[in-house]
Amino acid sequence: MAYDPALITQKLQEKARALGFELFGVAAVQDVPELLRYREWIGAGYEAEMHYMARNAEKRTDPALVVNGAQSVIVCGKNYHTRAPLSTEPAPASAGWISRYAWGDDYHDVLKQRIRALYEYLVEITDGAVQGRYYVDTGPVLEKVWAQYAGLGWIGKNTCLINQHIGSYFFLAVIITDAKLTYSTPPPDRCGTCTRCIDACPTEAIIGPYVLDAAKCISYLTIELRDRIPESLRGKMGRHVFGCDICQDVCPWNRKAAVSLEPAFQPRPGNVNPDLGELLRMEQADFSERFRKSPVKRSKLRGLLRNALVAAGNSGHPGLLSQVEALQHHPDEMIQEHAKWAVEKLTTSTKAKKEDAYVHD
Ligand code: B12
Ligand code: SF4
Ligand code: SF4
Known part of the structure; x- marks a missing residue:
């Protein structure tokens, strides 16, 4: 049978849904302004001690260096918005905060199995005519950028990817492939004149709309930084012990976000407002x-x-x-x-x- 990009894409979408992904889209590999912005961000040193982000910047901004002849980036999204309080709601002084994304099982494991299954399905339905690589978070790929061009949402002023229907509490998983597919349309930026995330960030890590200085971000300080936390920032970190949700908790697009019933992401005992x-x-x-x-x-x-x-x-x-x-x-x-x-x-x-x-x- 002749290779039919529209049919392959449709089958992939159905399979992604069956695998439990709420969001699916495909971006054409192309030169987009965000790739240049990434280089500027690295140039300004905003990656802090995450040196790997500068080391593999070439690969991160060129999918063809990851997969020879890369044509498409398939992006899937998985909702982790479990029903429980926000970090901005009152809690006892003896309680800390673990970020919502970390209440249940590790999403790397949960999503990796499913994106691998989707990749294997792609190879199967194309009779092995295509190749690619799949990643969840840790690969040299700008997941949010391709997710935006794959139509999953827009990169908000808080720098998270936001979907008009399910908000921003979702993870991304991607496949870079040399398969030619049919492509989605990126949605408009719906932040408008809102600046809630910028105003609410306790450490002023969002130094301007769409620009995050990781060195000041509580998520970076509590998860990525291995050594001492700069004293000047400690007093501003509140009771966060792992990650931070403030700039998402105040975002109006998360107010009516659908609740995830995924068993793997349901809070483990003691993880919400941990003692x-x-x-x-x-x-x-x-x-x-x-x-x-x-x-x-x-x-x-x-x-x-x-x-x-x-x-x-x-x-x-x-x-x-x-x-x-x-x-x-x-x-x-x-x-x-x-x-x-x-x-x-x-x-x-x-x-x-x-x-x-x-x-x-
Ligand atoms: C490094 C990293 C971090 C760093 C840096 C965060 C960041 N904003 O990039 C730290 C440790 C701080 C972090 C924190 C978090 N992370 Co993180 N992180 C990553 C990682 C590995 C790379 C991201 C990256 O490339 N950043 C580079 C910078 C330059 O990107 P950027 O800030 O988005 O900037 C872009 C745009 O804003 C735009 N831009 C820049 N300047 C300008 C200027 C103008 C005027 C305009 C219009 C645009 C624009 O272009 C830039 C380049 O692409 C990705 C996985 C991956 N491989 O992609 C996960 C990822 C982004 N993280 C994720 C999550 C869940 C989080 C946290 C929510 C976890 C938590 N609760 O603590 C927080 C969110 C904090 C926040 N406000 O972003 C998810 C996000 C899902 C989503 N819906 O957005 C990802 C995709 C992982 C995944 N597979 O699900 N993370
Ligand atoms: S995650 Fe927290 S510290 Fe980081 S930008 Fe958002 S509000 Fe600021
Ligand atoms: S809080 Fe407002 S400005 Fe920030 S990401 Fe959400 S809609 Fe955009």
Whole structure:
């Protein structure tokens, strides 16, 4: 049978839906302005310590360097908007915040199996006439850019990809292939005059519309950064212990977002508003057990303890003081230093509260 790009695309779309992807589209590999913007972003050093982003910038901006003769990028989206509170809603002072995307199982594993199945299906229905590579997050590919051109949504001022119907709480998975397919139309930018995300970001990481300085982003600081968190930013990080959702939680496009019933993404016990005391007491065995196959394992126990100390310092909750004090004697110097900072912060805020109470007596 003659190769029919429209029929292949339609079959792929049906298969993607059957695999549980809510969103599907295809972008033609082409030179688009965002590729230049990426190079400018790297040039300004906004990737911070994520050096791999500069190292493979050539590949990231040219899919043909990843797949010889690349013609298309197939993009699928999977909703993780589980029913539970927002980070912007009130919570007890003793609670931290784990980002919504990390409440359940690791999306890399969940999506990789499905995008692999979609790729294998493409090879099967084309009788092995095409080749390609598939990725979830970790490949040298600008997923949001191709997702936008594949019609899945627009890149918002908070730099997340937003879909008009399901908001921005969805993951992306992509296939770069030399197959010729039929292409989707990118949707318009629907941010309009809104600036809620920029105004709400506590660390001013969104330095202008559509531009994020990763070095200031709480998501980067709590997940990607391996060493000490700059002191100038600690006080602005609130009680975030893994990732940050603020610029999405305030986005009007997430207000009516459909709820995901995917079992793998449902919150594991204790992950929504996690107890800071419990995190501060964690030993390696508890960490490995609790965060097995969870995105949180990325920070390692060391990173999570560091983050929990910053959160405890910002909590103003005197009940955490004894645990924070104990960590001043931790064998790891970085933990010791963050514990000292947290003790100082907690003591000052508790003292200030007491003084305030006398004033109002
Ligand atoms: C590096 C990275 C990060 C970094 C940098 C974030 C970022 N904005 O890029 C950090 C660690 C901070 C991060 C955080 C998060 N991430 Co992340 N991350 C990535 C990764 C690996 C690469 C992204 C990238 O290439 N960034 C490069 C910069 C330059 O891109 P950009 O900021 O979007 O800039 C583009 C546009 O804004 C535009 N542009 C730039 N300047 C200008 C100026 C003007 C005027 C205009 C019009 C446009 C424009 O062009 C730029 C180039 O493409 C992707 C996976 C992948 N391989 O693509 C996941 C990915 C983007 N992350 C994801 C997620 C879920 C998150 C978090 C929500 C996790 C969390 N809750 O903590 C946060 C969101 C923070 C935020 N506001 O973006 C999802 C996003 C899904 C979605 N719906 O958007 C992805 C796609 C992973 C996946 N497979 O699902 N992430
Ligand atoms: S994820 Fe948090 S810190 Fe990062 S840009 Fe959004 S609001 Fe700011
Ligand atoms: S909060 Fe407003 S400006 Fe920011 S991404 Fe959402 S719609 Fe766009």
